Amino acid sequence: MLRRALESLLEISHASSASEIIVVDNASLDGTRSIIEEIATHYPAQRVRYLYEPIPGSLAGRHRGALEAQGDVCAFIDDDVQVNCDWLNGLEEAFRDPKVVLVGGAAHPKFESSPPDWLCGFYTENESGRSCGWLSLLDGGNSTKEIDPCYVWSLNLAIRKEILFKLGGFHPDLIPKPLQRFQGDGETGLGLNIARAGLKALYHPEVSVRHEVPASRLTAQYFAQRAFFQGVADSYTQVRAEGQSRQTKTWWPDSLRPIKRTFEFIRDAGRGMSTIRRQTVKAYNAGYKFHQDEVQRDPQLLEWVLRKDYWDYQLPKGWESFLPNVNSPHVSA
Secondary structure, three states: OHHHHHHHHHOOOOHHHHOOEEEEEEOOOOOHHHHHHHHHHHOOOOOEEEEEEOOOOHHHHHHHHHHHOOOOEEEEEOOOEEEOOOHHHHHHHHOOOOOEEEEEOOEEEEEOOOOOHHHHHHOEEEOOEEEEHHHOEEEOOOOOEEOOHHHOOOOEEEEEHHHHHHOOOOOOOOOEHHHHHHOOOOHHHHHHHHHHOOOEEEEOOOOOEEEEEOHHHOOHHHHHHHHHHHHHHHHHHHHHHHOOOOOOOOOOOHHHHHHHHHHHHHOOOOOOOOHHHHHHHHHHHHHHHHHHHHHHHOHHHHHHHOOOOOOOOOOOOOHHHHOOOOOOOOOEO
């Protein structure tokens, strides 16, 4: 997938003069470095930089890349997407408006196998477009428009570097399973800060990607894992907003309104849901409760959640003790 993602970037005709490509290897144990070296030899005119980041979790990878970047705009993509051939043109056009600070676009699915019939029940539709946040899929249509910043997701997110640093950057995300207590809300926290500041986010149809969805993500088990992860992330958002955990969860607190895409799904509990949807809601509640309990019992974790920013991207002291083997592959939820 990484090879396909890089080739889609490198095949953009003027990428060499308009951009640099930074690949952050987030403590992998596979052949990532050799792939980068091979790609670099095939595209000698392009600027491809390899960085190894030993701290696990995509927060470390994103912040390391931003700190190393030389451009005025940081455009983040994941290794399981391929960009549209006009992706860079769309970014350049969008950022010509000096009021635009954040840009995203569609994330269309590239399914490895036919999606199950029950998947349609996990889509929502609102002014931002038709989306399935559980798989990071979004179709906002064919017109350029302002968009809720919380619908610009990290698999396809571009931001003015000055604003990224001014607003505190990203929050912890995709933490390995044994370290789930340190999980945060990723780009959602950044989106919330952009919304509170009244800054402009733009959806541009040319800034689109194809998101590879393996068959393993089209299972009830994966959706339950993803829901648990989302429960943890939403608990983190609530604790940051209110300064403490809460014993009883309220589904629509004002502090969480911008992330209502999750709650639109949860709100429908009991309305003739399928077994898979009920399992997903149960897993979400378990994740939310897990994080709330962890914050309540550990003042150090509360301090971690309430940090002003994470630009040093260091996990709290002693994080290694939560891993059964710090040299084992890191598997995210």
